[in-house]
Amino acid sequence: MATRTDTLTLEVVELIGTVVARYHEEYDRAAAEHSLTGAQARVLGLLSLEPLPMRKIAVRLKCEPSNVTGIIDRLEARGLVERRPDPADRRVKLAAATDQGRRTARELRDALDFAREPLAGLSDDERTVLRDLLRRMLGEEAP
Amino acid sequence: MATRTDTLTLEVVELIGTVVARYHEEYDRAAAEHSLTGAQARVLGLLSLEPLPMRKIAVRLKCEPSNVTGIIDRLEARGLVERRPDPADRRVKLAAATDQGRRTARELRDALDFAREPLAGLSDDERTVLRDLLRRMLGEEAP
């Protein structure tokens, strides 16, 4: 059993903590290079794929819709995002990335070598093993 | 090579993103059960191991010392932490967990089964492989 006092489990837990910390450092650093906060970068990344209603953004971010209003306000003030009416439902406002927003999102993705660079040290076989172990750890099955 | 368009690498990157999200959910949920924020829980965890000067807390949190003042203020107001003078340097204030703070920190650790429970699905050998792959990914060598 994996108990709390199991040394091996504790080592893995600590490593995962390090991964989480490293992930955020890289993410925030990349965002800051474009004068964006982590939350703004995350929303811009979502919207660069497809326009989304405010409410769905809140669901993705697991936060209150009233919070999304402010984040979109700030992105809109910088010309990275725009609000559009939803033709199908006049209550809904769709947030959509502008051309400049998509450009910034692409640069952000390119700068985010958190996983790309350290993973380069692993062989294909090793990456496959890592992928499968992470999947099982997360309780996902092979798609 | 691990390029950005490498499917396997992208899968691993996405899984790591999921791990990060899951980690935060669990952490914040466990903290909220004790009416603590994530930042407060993190600092309390640090101080439950050893008292630390304010400045070192800021280094661990990678934030400004002025920010730590407020976090310790709130923990101190709840009796979980206390400030002590450092006998060796009167400029320094040591933040130390109180008995109640240590108790809360222990309960927090026990509630944090993020890694314990999902890792239970892996065998010892698999956990060892996972540990070694994560270490190499993070650029650490065996201690």
Added chain:
DNA sequence: ACCGATTTACTTGACATCATGAAATATTCA
């Protein structure tokens, strides 16, 4: 060994962002 200048540790204040919750408005749906 002394003393002034610099550095270090912490706090305070002003401000921006992120987060929640309650109330207001507009629109849709039963």
Added chain:
DNA sequence: TGAATATTTCATGATGTCAAGTAAATCGGT
């Protein structure tokens, strides 16, 4: 018509930065 939904606004609190201020330690020149 009345209930439910989508968004915004407002009040509030936690977190974060930066600049300025206070207290204490350290350094360098005499």
